[in-house]
Amino acid sequence: MYNISIIVLNYNSTEDTIFCVNKINSFAGDYHIIVVDNCSTDNSFDIIKRHFKEDHNVDVIKTDSNDGYSSGNNFGIKFAISKYNSEIVGIINPDVVLSNKDNIDVLAKILMSNENYGIIGGRVVNYYGNDSLRYSAWDIPTNIGILVNLSNALHNRQFLTHIGEVSDNLVQVDCVAGCYFLAKTEAMKNVDFFDEGTFLYNEENILAIKMKRAGYKELIALDQKYLHNHKPEPEGRISFQKAVSGSPIPYDSKKYMVKKYYSSLLLPLMWLVEQTNKIYGFARYIYRVIKYK
Numbered sequence: 001m002y003n004i005s006i007i008v009l010n011y012n013s014t015e016d017t018i019f020c021v022n023k024i025n026s027f028a029g030d031y032h033i034i035v036v037d038n039c040s041t042d043n044s045f046d047i048i049k050r051h052f053k054e055d056h057n058v059d060v061i062k063t064d065s066n067d068g069y070s071s072g073n074n075f076g077i078k079f080a081i082s083k084y085n086s087e088i089v090g091i092i093n094p095d096v097v098l099s100n101k102d103n104i105d106v107l108a109k110i111l112m113s114n115e116n117y118g119i120i121g122g123r124v125v126n127y128y129g130n131d132s133l134r135y136s137a138w139d140i141p142t143n144i145g146i147l148v149n150l151s152n153a154l155h156n157r158q159f160l161t162h163i164g165e166v167s168d169n170l171v172q173v174d175c176v177a178g179c180y181f182l183a184k185t186e187a188m189k190n191v192d193f194f195d196e197g198t199f200l201y202n203e204e205n206i207l208a209i210k211m212k213r214a215g216y217k218e219l220i221a222l223d224q225k226y227l228h229n230h231k232p233e234p235e236g237r238i239s240f241q242k243a244v245s246g247s248p249i250p251y252d253s254k255k256y257m258v259k260k261y262y263s264s265l266l267l268p269l270m271w272l273v274e275q276t277n278k279i280y281g282f283a284r285y286i287y288r289v290i291k292y293k
Contacts, residue, residue, distance in 0.1 A: 002108050004182075005032040005080035006090040009072045014044045016094035016229075018051055021058060024092075027101035032084050033058045036076040039066040059083070069178070070194035070203045077188060086185055088112070093179045097227040106224055107182045110170065118187035118216025119207075121176035122224035127231050134160050135228070137173035137220050140208050143266055150254055150270060152247060152277045169223040175208035176218045179228045187216050197260065201253040209261050243285035246277040
């Protein structure tokens with residue numbers, strides 16, 4: 001149908017990665033599957049490579065260093081372009097379970113139906129079985145949205161107000177969730193791939209900004225559901241140091257995004273929000289000490 005490569009970025013997720021790849025293989029589609037081990041600290045790479053050594057449909061490769069989600073996926077995308085000249089690349093987390101072959105083929109057909117379509121995703125079903133559209137897409141953050149999303153007290157809320165109906169079961173959104181989506185390789189090349197300035201968090205936001213500036217649209221096929229089997233961490237006792245540390249990785253990621261794609265005038269307000277995160281963390285720590293004593 002189309003020349004499609006699916007990138008599975010692995011980091012210490014051997015079982016999930018093998019299950020994810022086996023599930024895609026079970027669809028008997030003509031897909032190239034590329035597992036990128038992002039310098040796992042366990043022996044993931046060796047186990048996965050041995051597991052698929054007889055499977056000529058699966059490439060297992062490894063990055064030279066772990067420079068984050070964007071860098072690892074770019075490594076896989078560029079491999080797909082170089083080896084297979086893929087016209088579509090899929091980005092999928094190891095803990096995503098696709099429902100059926102349509103999760104790939106239907107999305108690919110829609111994606112290639114319009115030259116302005118750059119990215120398409122399906123409808124996320126979370127670990128608890130909920131499938132609110134807010135798990136699948138959100139707005140490119142406004143200045144206020146950046147501050148709200150940074151705030152732990154506001155539960156890092158993402159807004160979803162920009163929804164445009166394209167046709168039955170197909171909507172245009174600002175930003176598609178990064179756990180699974182298909183993208184045209186031409187579009188990814190035209191926006192210079194993922195921005196590797198972040199290690200983790202905000203990769204989808206930055207990619208959405210670049211896609212929009214380049215004139216590409218992002219879509220969600222509402223009838224194509226898949227499971228993002230990401231189990232939330234159980235609430236319990238945590239160390240005092242972790243409780244009062246704020247949100248260092250998301251904070252650094254947002255600072256990079258704001259400096260490059262927004263106004264640096266936001267930075268002092270972000271600093272204030274991050275300080276409230278530390279106060280909020282301290283209050284939550286005291287609450288947990290009392291609750292789980």
